[in-house]
Amino acid sequence: MDILEVREVGKSFGGLQVLEGISFSLTEGSITGLIGPNGAGKSTLVNLIGGADRPNRGEIYFHSLRVDHLPVWRIARLGLVRTFQVTRIFNDLTLRENIRLAGWTGGLRGRKLETEVDGIMQLCELETKAGVPGRDLSLPEQKRLQLARALALKPKLLLLDEVMAGLNPAELDRAIQILRVLRDRGVTMLVIEHLMRVIMGISDRVLVLHQGSLIADGPPEQVVGLSRVQEAYLGRRYVQNRETAAANGSGGVSGC
Numbered sequence: 001m002d003i004l005e006v007r008e009v010g011k012s013f014g015g016l017q018v019l020e021g022i023s024f025s026l027t028e029g030s031i032t033g034l035i036g037p038n039g040a041g042k043s044t045l046v047n048l049i050g051g052a053d054r055p056n057r058g059e060i061y062f063h064s065l066r067v068d069h070l071p072v073w074r075i076a077r078l079g080l081v082r083t084f085q086v087t088r089i090f091n092d093l094t095l096r097e098n099i100r101l102a103g104w105t106g107g108l109r110g111r112k113l114e115t116e117v118d119g120i121m122q123l124c125e126l127e128t129k130a131g132v133p134g135r136d137l138s139l140p141e142q143k144r145l146q147l148a149r150a151l152a153l154k155p156k157l158l159l160l161d162e163v164m165a166g167l168n169p170a171e172l173d174r175a176i177q178i179l180r181v182l183r184d185r186g187v188t189m190l191v192i193e194h195l196m197r198v199i200m201g202i203s204d205r206v207l208v209l210h211q212g213s214l215i216a217d218g219p220p221e222q223v224v225g226l227s228r229v230q231e232a233y234l235g236r237r238y239v240q241n242r243e244t245a246a247a248n249g250s251g252g253v254s255g256c
């Protein structure tokens, strides 16, 4: 069953057309990677889906309910939650207070709120940091707190905007593992990420944006092998050289 439907969405800023004719659906319980070169329109698209901005054209449906005119807080209460590229946490509050505040904003109270916070800290491997102020957390801990805060809003669909940037390989593996657990619990995810290792490791499907249009949609291995996707990332000349090298039997370079 589809949890999200984006129908012919377009967005411009002044005279700049940033997104045009974007249409796709997300199946419940899936992880979809959203990739594309810098400036392709990925964050803008996620802003529109999460309600932080309005499309100029088209419609967005969450569980068949039209949401593109609703405020962020109402969309979040429906279970459509996004994280931000830049970590947004409260430095003066402890880690636990940061998560509790998010849960409170999402409508949880009393014992239910505390139990939820405990479960999220355990999942995100943050229990030992419960009393540490936001400002004293390491970057990986701040990233996991960002995810934890989003989870406290009880998302059905989670929009993750580059939550793994700056993590080392071991921390990436941990973060990927957490996302897999979330999927097993039924959370649908749309993941913006420049790290192909992450995209290839967790996505059931990959969407590719280039200059405001969707240029590919399919299983990860298939999508990264498409020459139009490699051209978008690496340029036409690079792809032509690579194809010539392959035809001459001189090997190739792995794409993207």
Ligand SMILES: Nc1ncnc2c1ncn2[C@@H]1O[C@H](COP(=O)(O)OP(=O)(O)OP(=O)(O)O)[C@@H](O)[C@H]1O
Pocket (backbone or CB within 6 Å): 013, 016, 018, 036, 037, 038, 039, 040, 041, 042, 043, 044, 045
């Ligand atoms: N509020 C805004 N006003 C004007 N132009 C904007 C605004 N937001 C985004 N843009 C422009 O829209 C285009 C797409 O930006 P966007 O941030 O969505 O790309 P992106 O694919 O997320 O890039 P990156 O991978 O670098 O984060 C860029 O040309 C950007 O400068």
